[in-house]
Amino acid sequence: MFKYLKNDLPASVVVFFVALPLCLGIALASGAPLFSGLIAGIVGGIFVGSLSGSHIGVSGPAAGLAAIVLTAIATLGSFENFLLAVVLGGVIQLLFGVLKAGIIGYYFPSSVIKGMLTGIGIIIILKQIPHFFGYDATPEGDFSFIQMDGENTFTEILQSLKYISPGATLVAVIGLGILILWDRVLTKKAKIFKLIQGPLVAVIVGIVFYVLTQNNSLWGISSDHLVSVPVPGDIDSFLGQFSFPNFGAILNTEIWITAFTIALVASLETLLCVEATDKLDPEKRVTPTNRELLAQGTGNIISGMIGGLPITQVIVRSSANIQSGGRTKLSAIIHGFFLLISVLLIPRLLNMIPLSVLAAILFIVGYKLAKPALFKQMYALGWKQFVPFTVTVLGIIFTDLLVGIGLGLGVGIVVILIKSYQNSHFLHIEDRSNGRHKLKMTLAEEVTFFNKGAILKELDAIPENSYLKLDIRNTRYLDNDIVEILEDFSEKAKSRHIDIIIVSERGEVENPDSYIEFFKLWPKSA
Template sequence: MLKILKNDLPASIVVFFVALPLCLGIALASGAPLFSGLIAGIIGGIIVGALSGSKIGVSGPAAGLAAIVLSSIGTLGGYENFLVAVVLGGVIQIVFGVLRAGIIGYYFPSSVIKGMLTGIGIIIILKQIPHFFGYDADPEGDFAFFQVDGQNTFTEIISTINSISPGATLIALLGLAILILWDRVLVKQSKLFQIIQGPLVAVVIGILFYVVTKNSPILGISQEHLVNIPVPEDELSFVEHMKSFLGQFSFPHFAAITDSKVWVTAFTIALVASLETLLCVEATDKLDPDKNVTPTNRELLAQGTGNIISGMIGGLPITQVIVRSSANIQSGGKSKMSAIIHGFFLLISVIVIPKLLNKIPLSVLASILLIVGYKLAKPSLFVKMFNLGWKQFIPFTVTVLGIVFIDLLYGIGLGLLVGIVVILIKSYQNSHFLHIEDKSNGKHRINMTLAEEVTFFNKGAILKELNKLPEHTYLTLDVRKTRYLDNDIIEILEDFSEKAKMKNIDIKLISERGEVENPDSYIQFFRLRPKSA
């Protein structure tokens, strides 16, 4: 337990500081009460984190749902009516989980998942540039290209030139320098710097900078460039404080349940939230250095439960969120305790220290998110995808451009459409199948023969069969008949080779080039194969 907390506690602090402005910003972009974003963040951390089978995924309010929430509140006649749709959406998600609809996540190609991660990384960077320089006309959670204030991503950056705040910019640069120094140098020098995370130090210095310079006409940071958590008005006593705090909760108006528009909104929330969650699960499992596999149907059940509870007490819809999940992974999170602890941090902070949190400059938080965005969208990834060939690079690029210039769901949809077209062009003349022949005779010897063409459509079936293999199995993988092997399948084999070592599974790979026992790298092996193979 102590070993887990050594990684999860520092990671939860980082996720907390990433989640805090996003919870508020997404609520603002959704046209909902600010407190509703915090409720969703708390429920996503504590409740969904506890029920989820993901060890590193973090849930909360999602930017991808902001446009739906904004339009639905007006259409349904108020926020309390909208909360009914959130509750019903959660119930529908539970039905999805019971019907085992989580398998749909396996049918998205790897190039689209990587494009989604990269596109979100670029969006994070572009959206945080104005906040970095102290220009806060646009809410943090607005991830779409065309914004609710009539601007777009790039005009917002251009507008920043005339509105730079010297104090906010200075502390943002200092925070960015601390984060880079911590990540590149200090964590390698001492375990102390692994326990005390750079983002925490940057935030503390940001608070001190604000307190010291708040009366300075040049370096002072204005209130609109600070975190803005709702503070209970009555603070004369603890009882009054709690009464005012509890008074910020909203409750669904269930009389609206007979309205057909409420049900349409509920199905929309359930479908979009489920899709975003499943894509995030696929993406975080790829980023996870321990190669854990998240049970997708259990994830839908957890998300549905979280949305029911969030809707019942006034919170926004919840999904698993790639920004928080990737921050968790990059900060060393190892178990679900990181997500749960971050939820408790959100809860405690809004009750106990809201005034202290309201002294955190948004520009410091922007510097943290810039690092997160860069790690998701490293230039080396573009080179890697290009080297994998046009079948990977085109869907990847279309997904990135769609997310940056339209929005998340459109980008994923365009990338998936292009990915399907690419696969159909390559494999329209042959069927896809997976043939398994059991020659165990009590010795756990399995022969697995791959078809002539194996694409990402076969991911679910192959992954299911590989995960079913018992310990101490001798697996013979025959690819002599295979003429086309999708990069997604090669990645599955790469990931499975790590799990095979833990389960004492020996693998013999048979191809036209010969036989290889427990190959070190499947990617290198298949690149070296003749084109005819």
Template sequence: MFKYLKNDLPASVVVFFVALPLCLGIALASGAPLFSGLIAGIIGGIVVGALSGSQIGVSGPAAGLAAIVLTAIGALGGYENFLVAVVLGGVIQLVFGFLKAGIIGYYFPSSVIKGMLTGIGIIIIFKQIPHFFGYDANPEGDFAFSQMDGENTLSELGNIAGSISIGATLIGVIALAILILWSNVLSKKGKFFQLVQGPLVAVAVGIIYYVSTMGTDYAISAEHLVSVPVPDSVDSFIGQFAFPNFGAITNPAIWVTAFTIALVASLETLLCVEATDKLDPQKRVTPTNRELLAQGTGNILSGMIGGLPVTQVIVRSSANIQSGGKTKMSAIIHGFLLLISVILIPTLLNKIPLSVLAAILLIVGYKLAKPATFKAMWNAGWKQFVPFIVTVVGIFFIDLLWGIGLGLAVGIVVVLYKSYKNSHFLNKEDISNGSQRMKMTLAEEVTFFNKGAILKELDNLPENSYLELDVRKTRFLDNDIIEILEDFALKAKSRNINIKLISERGIVENPPSYIEFFKLRPKTA
């Protein structure tokens, strides 16, 4: 774990700066105390990071759960009651892990996973543009398209024009220039520029700018800065923690919320694991059942001390990968950085301009949603591009789970279509007497999905023709297909169509019963 510390330490700093505003913003969007988001970030980094089998995944509070949390807090009668659901949700995730439910993540098509990454990248860009220009009406980390104030992601861009902050925009542009220069030029100049990451320099410059411009026309006002809770004393710091009210555990609504949290958090985690593994330069494979166990443990601990639910999060994970993180030490160190900074330097953190952090996230979003990705998916063909673009559009205009669900549904339709087309091969040959000789070779597996295609071809056979039906390569033949062949045998007699069945057992002319013929073979065709 310490072998790649020279890579993991700088990466953890970048992840820390990405995670800090997201932890606060997601808590705000969830209607929960701001400190609850930081607790979830710390638990996600230290606890889940240590227990997880993922080397480059980073966990914390997820924007996808914000709407569920916001609704549940009000419906359950308070935040302490909601924390009971978080703890129970973690227990349910442990059960999922022991039941080996982690395999679910492997059943999502690659096109949908790539669409998820691209969609999240586009959302990050659109959501950070207002912060980049100093227009901070919407909370950081609120990924929903429609906002509670009646605005949406696109309409918010139109509101920027009359609300641009000169100071915030200026330091945002400077920070973006530093990041691009550091990444494309300076990082290739020496080890110092590889060890000290551009985001750290951008944040330091942002703090210096804020302090040096106070009282001038280019100053940055407080609403454009990070806002970490600052305790007055040890007692006030401890007072920020909340504890679950287990007296409400008999409330059925709490159990419903717990199952909802467990299902949504597990699904988001498994999808992020799949996506993160695809981004991993070393192509390591994360043990998904162990990941569910780690996430369940994290949610139990987070709920016990007042934190939001945690999942593995692709924004933090991709930032980790892009910054050169190699092992789980990066996630763990980022968790300790959150903990130390909240305890020791909250006042310093509150001097960081949000536009600087927006610049960092703009780079992360661009790397997730590069134009080259769209070109590659287009070149891969419509069967890859359609599920990909449906996922992107669904995530942007609805939310993460809806987008993934729509992409998966389209992917299933594509699979069914391919199955429909690939169930058989029909080769037509003309014979000198004007009749036709055709050969149909069935695929290795033929299921009821293929009924329509095969039935259509059989019905289109002309009268007085000759059909060779080759099933030598077929290893599974659904009973529905056998019944179609049985029915067609009767039609063939009236249409003077002769059939030659070719199988591993030999050749049979006009078999009297396909059902009896295939019953003689073992369960395979």
């Protein structure tokens, strides 16, 4: 695992800077103590990172669960009751892993997964624009279209343009320039620029800028535009930030309902993220999904036991890891230790980091996920790929992650049904001699009730006084609905002087007395 330390260590620094504000922002958006978000980030990095089979996935608190957490804390009566639901949700995830439920992740179309990555990339950019300009009315973890402050994604951007902070904007532009220069030029000049990551330099510049301008009325950055890590006064106040589940409420039905909801949503988000990160992985390694559910379940049990938020594998942190050159799970584990050590030893230094600099880092992450060339590539693949991709992207932007994926999946299923309708059979005219049409209908390998309309339409269009060869030699499954259509058509065929010949692997049968009886023996009859 230490073979690629030179790659994983710099990547872990970038993931740390991406994860830190998101851990705090998601906790704030969830109505939970800020420290609970940091606990989830630390547990997700160290424990889940160690147990997971994913080489480049990074786990922590997820924005997709913020609304569930916010509602649950209010309805369950206390944060301690909610922590019990997190622990029980982890136990349910362990059960999912034992039952091999991880296979569900493989049933999402590639177009939807690519749409998910692109949609998240666009959302990251849109949500960071206000922070880039120094307007922080909404927590960084609030990724839904309708925001906590009543604004939506686009009105929040317009609102931010009225309250631009010159200092925050200037240091964000400088930070963005450093990142672009590092990525496009310096990393190609010398190895030292690969070891020392651009985001670290941008953050250091941001801290220096804040210190030098903090007394300047124009260029100074206000405290509400800085990272806000809880700063304990002593060891007792630090330990006092931990909370523990109330096991006395274990018989409360609402807690079990919340636990199952957390387990289901967290597992689905994790499996989707696993599928997406595997696609981004340059080495195309495949994550064992059932092991991932076991790792996530264990992480949620640990997180809930000490006062943390629910955990999932998170695409923002995972993609930042991949883009920064992370090669093994060590980068995720080290980022967890960075979170732990920094919270213990340097919380005051962390609280000097301008959020606008972190927004610049996330801009780069978002752009790499949603490059314009990807839209052109998906369009070139045809409408069957482009439509589900586009619907997923728009759904994520205008609703949230799971709803957007659900919409994309729904459209993908409709596309499959349309193609199934079109590809159930092939009909062509073989001969028109002797005054009678000779036609041949070849059925597909699988013909189901979805194909009823297309086949019925073709049969009804066959002219009178014809021969119809029905070729079932390649057919392995024929739905009873189709057999009934053929049975009904055989009666019409008699009055229209249409002779039907069934062609199977064992020969030809002309005008069988009963199609239902014939196909009872099929495929033996074939």
